[in-house]
Amino acid sequence: SAVISQKPSRDICQRGTSLTIQCQVDSQVTMMFWYRQQPGQSLTLIATANQGSEATYESGFVIDKFPISRPNLTFSTLTVSNMSPEDSSIYLCSANLFTGQGLGANVLTFGAGSRLTVL
Amino acid sequence: GNSVTQMEGPVTLSEEAFLTINCTYTATGYPSLFWYVQYPGEGLQLLLKATKADDKGSNKGFEATYRKETTSFHLEKGSVQVSDSAVYFCALLPNAGNNRKLIWGLGTSLAVNP
Numbered sequence: 730s731a732v733i734s735q736k737p738s739r740d741i742c743q744r745g746t747s748l749t750i751q752c753q754v755d756s757q758v759t760m761m762f763w764y765r766q767q768p769g770q771s772l773t774l775i776a777t778a779n780q781g782s783e784a785t786y787e788s789g790f791v792i793d794k795f796p797i798s799r800p801n802l803t804f805s806t807l808t809v810s811n812m813s814p815e816d817s818s819i820y821l822c823s824a825n826l827f828t829g830q831g832l833g834a835n836v837l838t839f840g841a842g843s844r845l846t847v848l
Numbered sequence: 849g850n851s852v853t854q855m856e857g858p859v860t861l862s863e864e865a866f867l868t869i870n871c872t873y874t875a876t877g878y879p880s881l882f883w884y885v886q887y888p889g890e891g892l893q894l895l896l897k898a899t900k901a902d903d904k905g906s907n908k909g910f911e912a913t914y915r916k917e918t919t920s921f922h923l924e925k926g927s928v929q930v931s932d933s934a935v936y937f938c939a940l941l942p943n944a945g946n947n948r949k950l951i952w953g954l955g956t957s958l959a960v961n962p
């Protein structure tokens with residue numbers, strides 16, 4: 730079954746700095762999705778990264794704060810810019826993949842996440 | 849609007865106990881319903897799904913039945929194992945609209961003790 734790899738898995742960052750999270754999928758996908766998972770809250774979709782076009786951001790998220798790159802069909806990056814402690818969260822990359830586990834095609838599959846702590 | 853409500857955790861059980869994690873939803877029409885599981889240190893994985901009323905999703909001994917009349921999709925397992933310790937998320941995907949995306953519950957943490 731297909732795999733999604735993210736790095737870094739965790740990092741501790743200083744206020745005001747920026748960090749780029751990388752996501753690699755082992756098969757070609759049209760759309761990749763970036764989520765945020767804050768403690769005690771449900772998953773929140775940040776944006777959809779489309780290859781060859783600008784990312785589509787959800788309400789409350791803007792490109793200046795969360796710039797996204799999508800240079801090809803297997804890779805994307807999310808940058809968390811000018812970080813503050815409120816940005817401390819787990820950031821998850823995902824894509825619709827065929828899992829081969831009897832659950833059918835187009836299953837939303839996630840990377841292991843990147844846990845960011847901003848001091 | 850669309851929403852998902854899960855029972856709050858943490859849930860702590862002994863091995864071989866019966867598990868129920870409640871999930872109810874609000875949605876227009878007939879959404880698809882999902883249970884995802886997140887094991888410690890790993891990403892979310894789809895556990896099971898149901899796409900229409902009265903469907904029963906099942907996987908790894910877990911089951912959930914899509915109940916339109918009670919707008920519920922409760923997760924059950926007859927005999928839990930220590931390896932089932934994880935966080936479980938209920939989610940729905942609306943079946944209409946131009947910008948369909950998954951709506952997530954808050955997650956329920958399960959700890960199974962030997």
